[in-house]
Amino acid sequence: MSWDMVIVVDPDQDDAEYSFAAASMGRTCRAMTEAGMLVTVDPPVFRKAAEFGFTMDDLVRYYQAGPDSPDIPDAFYEMRRANQAARDRAVEQPTGIPAYKFASNDRWLVSPAEITAALAVYDGLAQAEQDELFGSLGDWDGWIAFLRRAVDRRGFRVE
Structure with missing residues (x-):
């Protein structure tokens, strides 16, 4: 690493x-x-998947699907933006x-x-x-x- x-x-x-x-x-x-x-x-503090309406299994599935997948809900990208904002603070x-x-x-x-x-x-x-x-x-x-x-x-x- x-x-x-x-x-x-x-x-x-x-x-x-x-x-x-x-x-x-x-x-x-x-x-x-x-x-x-x-x-x-x-x-x-990072926001949790449940706050956006999905589970950890959903998260794994979304990451595996890739960014161009039509199956990924907007809430997933909202969560990623919120957590990146926490990393940027x-x-x-x-x-x-x-x-x-x-x-x-x-x-x-x-x-x-x-x-x-x-x-x-x-x-x-x-x-x-x-x-x-x-x-x-x-x-x-x-x-x-x-x-x-x-x-x-x-x-x-x-x-």
């Missing part, structure tokens, strides 16, 4: 993607959490990137404000602290450069 971070604006440019393998993502998240760049906040007055956004690769949007808050924490660390926390991580400088680019390009998605 891997995590692909894809910048929102101009995602086809060469510098618009950053990928993590599962092991390196875990190490990076632990270091970012220890530094205070990843923060614990409650994740959004930014934390008000963030102090870092919400850790739950890195817990899965479900197209979470990490907002410029969340990234800026995380970078402020990082930039506030003494060089010795940065070296201790992040020195053993392979391409830490590349990750930080990606985060800085993403701020001006409406954030990034975790895919």
Whole structure:
């Protein structure tokens, strides 16, 4: 399993993607959490299939049918839009990137404000602290450069 971070604006440019393998993502998240760049906040509440009038078996059938199937009700697409809106929601007055956004690769949007808050924490660390926390991580400088680019390009998605 891997995590692909894809910048929102101009995602086809060469510098618009950053990928993590599962092991390196875990190490990076632990270091970012220890530094205070990843923060614990409650994740959004997702709407349930029953609220839209169908069961989990219906959901499986709709996903298997594919997006062009005439058998998929409009309520299915309404549910998907509502749940994507929950994934797109930014934390008000963030102090870092919400850790739950890195817990899965479900197209979470990490907002410029969340990234800026995380970078402020990082930039506030003494060089010795940065070296201790992040020195053993392979391409830490590349990750930080990606985060800085993403701020001006409406954030990034975790895919």
